[in-house]
Amino acid sequence: xxxxxxxxxIHDYLWEIPKKGGMRVPGRVYAxxxxxxxxxKDKALEQVVNVAYLPGIQKYSIAMPDIHWGYGFPIGGVAAxxxxxxVISPGGVGxxxxxxxxxxxxxxxEEEVRPKLRELVTELFSRVPSGVGSSGKIKLSKSxxxxxxxxxxxxxxxxxxxxxxxxxxIEDHGTFPGGESxxxxxxxxxxxxxxxxxxxxxxxxxxxxxxxxxxNTRVADDFGLFKDQVCVLIHCGSRGxxxxxxxxxxxxxxxxxxxxxxxxxxxxxxxxxxxSKEGRDYLSAFAAAVNYAWTNRQIIMAFSREAFYKxxxxxxxxxxxxxxxxxxxxxxxxxxxxxxxxxKKVCVHRKGATRAFPKGHPLIPEIYRxxxxxxxxxxxxxxxxxxxxxxxxxxxxxxxTSCHGAGRMLSRNEAVRRGRDRDLFAExxxxxxxxxARGKRTVLEEMPEAYKQVEDVCDVVHNAGIAKxxxxxxxxxxxxx
Amino acid sequence: xxxxxxxxxxxxCIRVYGKSIDELFENAACAMMELITDREKINPSQxxxxxxxxxxxxxxxxxxxxxxxxxxxxxxMVFKDFRLNLISETHAKGKAIGEKIDIDKHELSFDIxxxxxxxxxxxxxxxxxxxxxxxxx
Numbered sequence: 001x002x003x004x005x006x007x008x009x010i011h012d013y014l015w016e017i018p019k020k021g022g023m024r025v026p027g028r029v030y031a032x033x034x035x036x037x038x039x040x041k042d043k044a045l046e047q048v049v050n051v052a053y054l055p056g057i058q059k060y061s062i063a064m065p066d067i068h069w070g071y072g073f074p075i076g077g078v079a080a081x082x083x084x085x086x087v088i089s090p091g092g093v094g095x096x097x098x099x100x101x102x103x104x105x106x107x108x109x110e111e112e113v114r115p116k117l118r119e120l121v122t123e124l125f126s127r128v129p130s131g132v133g134s135s136g137k138i139k140l141s142k143s144x145x146x147x148x149x150x151x152x153x154x155x156x157x158x159x160x161x162x163x164x165x166x167x168x169x170i171e172d173h174g175t176f177p178g179g180e181s182x183x184x185x186x187x188x189x190x191x192x193x194x195x196x197x198x199x200x201x202x203x204x205x206x207x208x209x210x211x212x213x214x215x216n217t218r219v220a221d222d223f224g225l226f227k228d229q230v231c232v233l234i235h236c237g238s239r240g241x242x243x244x245x246x247x248x249x250x251x252x253x254x255x256x257x258x259x260x261x262x263x264x265x266x267x268x269x270x271x272x273x274x275x276s277k278e279g280r281d282y283l284s285a286f287a288a289a290v291n292y293a294w295t296n297r298q299i300i301m302a303f304s305r306e307a308f309y310k311x312x313x314x315x316x317x318x319x320x321x322x323x324x325x326x327x328x329x330x331x332x333x334x335x336x337x338x339x340x341x342x343x344k345k346v347c348v349h350r351k352g353a354t355r356a357f358p359k360g361h362p363l364i365p366e367i368y369r370x371x372x373x374x375x376x377x378x379x380x381x382x383x384x385x386x387x388x389x390x391x392x393x394x395x396x397x398x399x400x401t402s403c404h405g406a407g408r409m410l411s412r413n414e415a416v417r418r419g420r421d422r423d424l425f426a427e428x429x430x431x432x433x434x435x436x437a438r439g440k441r442t443v444l445e446e447m448p449e450a451y452k453q454v455e456d457v458c459d460v461v462h463n464a465g466i467a468k469x470x471x472x473x474x475x476x477x478x479x480x481x
Numbered sequence: 482x483x484x485x486x487x488x489x490x491x492x493x494c495i496r497v498y499g500k501s502i503d504e505l506f507e508n509a510a511c512a513m514m515e516l517i518t519d520r521e522k523i524n525p526s527q528x529x530x531x532x533x534x535x536x537x538x539x540x541x542x543x544x545x546x547x548x549x550x551x552x553x554x555x556x557x558m559v560f561k562d563f564r565l566n567l568i569s570e571t572h573a574k575g576k577a578i579g580e581k582i583d584i585d586k587h588e589l590s591f592d593i594x595x596x597x598x599x600x601x602x603x604x605x606x607x608x609x610x611x612x613x614x615x616x617x618x
Binding site: 042044068069070071072075094095096131132133187190191200201202240243244246247250251254255258266267268270408409410411412413414439441442481 | 486488489490491492493517536540544547551554555557582588589590591592594595596597598599600601615617618
């Protein structure tokens with residue numbers, strides 16, 4: 001329980017955990033008073049405190065309103081490290097390196113898609129492998145890997161999965177520099193070899209959504225979004241390849257910490273100095289996994305476009321299947337930020353948190369430079385997801401970061417217990433949502449009530465000003481693992 | 482089998498007991514496999530040898546489970562039983578006994594991404610050993 005951790009109110013949506021013990025900086029939590037009561041039920045705040053122990057952390061150990069209990073870092077945690085003296089922590093990125101979300105818009109409306117919705121969801125379900133242990137048709141050889149881990153999404157586009165236009169709408173143009181095979185174990189290569197173009201299971205999904213409400217017409221217009229428009233939302237990451245890289249490097253960093261005499265409250269915070277050999281090696285392997293994840297989402301989007309072409313008997317021009325944006329919410333990025341009035345390079349760990357840069361920022365694509373970066377926040381499968389836009393306040397307060405999702409409220413076991421006698425497929429269908437999934441258990445774990453209301457989470461970041469609401473998406477077709 | 486499932490908001494957590502380190506490791510592997518699928522339905526027809534090293538006993542446990550997870554994911558196997566022989570605090574040999582995954586027979590309910598070190602500590606309790614293990618799922 002985190003109840004004994006003291007919180008001081010900064011304003012209605014922001015709370016501070018004062019520095020004490022081995023904390024190098026204070027903690028900061030974005031939430032309403034009501035949400036805090038839930039957050040305090042488990043160990044999430046203790047984890048915010050633990051992150052503040054990490055060498056080189058700058059300003060604050062930050063938690064977003066969708067914060068929940070993880071291992072090491074809380075999920076919904078943000079920490080920026082000094083590049084010279086600070087550390088990189090694989091646990092601060094997560095096992096699913098570059099897990100993220102991408103949104104593809106279309107020119108079709110709900111009215112046009114409804115009559116063939118079941119056919120469309122069936123086609124998507126057969127083209128995009130999902131579920132526990134899912135493997136795909138793409139088999140990666142050593143030489144494929146060698147190129148893929150350096151090129152990222154560009155590798156997929158060179159093979160016909162997408163257009164060059166897609167690249168400018170992915171963070172870092174879909175290529176993270178520095179991917180090196182020497183830093184990666186054979187186990188990681190083996191785990192990822194047949195998983196490219198697959199969703200996996202758990203909270204990963206592919207959804208057909210409808211733009212349900214627009215909060216800011218000008219920004220929505222710039223993002224190419226309009227009311228009743230059909231979109232595709234994809235949530236997945238680097239699969240077994242990334243999981244194994246994180247696994248391998250946590251061990252390497254534990255022995256580095258023993259050698260260097262670094263003591264931290266939780267082993268899962270294992271880290272190494274960014275400039276150390278272990279730090280540099282991790283970053284090379286990490287870059288490879290980041291590129292794998294972008295390639296994965298790129299291929300799944302290409303499969304989705306094909307499904308639309310077939311079911312509606314149309315071509316690319318009629319579909320208008322343009323990528324709106326692709327965000328990474330398990331990542332570490334080297335970025336320039338203001339600390340104590342001076343701009344410096346820091347390594348921003350975003351563990352279940354989304355970059356939210358404002359208009360004018362050089363790292364966002366030219367097409368969005370006058371409006372700001374699209375921020376994609378998936379909710380649960382029965383209610384809604386949100387599109388927001390990055391702000392100047394985020395850049396000042398949170399190293400340009402916002403929330404990443406609804407955040408779980410029930411444990412997976414509790415959700416399964418509560419849902420045992422329910423038919424979620426039929427329940428969702430009555431709400432006009434077609435659900436397809438490989439695993440019955442996954443569907444119960446992912447039931448809407450297992451999550452906080454994503455709207456409440458988005459309202460906090462909106463009211464705190466660290467991202468602004470643009471549009472709400474309502475699911476009509478859901479594919480789960 | 483001496484273990485229980487604990488609630489954890491985002492991930493999966495098990496509490497395992499054993500009369501010895503060997504038994505604790507074997508029970509932990511069974512519990513992890515039970516999370517993945519119904520062990521009752523697994524035919525113990527194939528044995529795979531496993532050898533693991535670690536810098537201490539906790540790391541050895543995590544490596545043992547990671548190795549089983551790797552065999553499950555890459556060799557597409559499910560396991561009914563495990564044998565472990567502790568050679569030292571940093572070295573163990575063992576085997577996993579099971580069969581190839583048959584999707585019609587073995588329903589897989591969890592994709593375990595990794596075994597974590599979060600709060601992992603082997604502790605004596607009464608005449609037994611106890612450990613809590615958090616998995617990223």
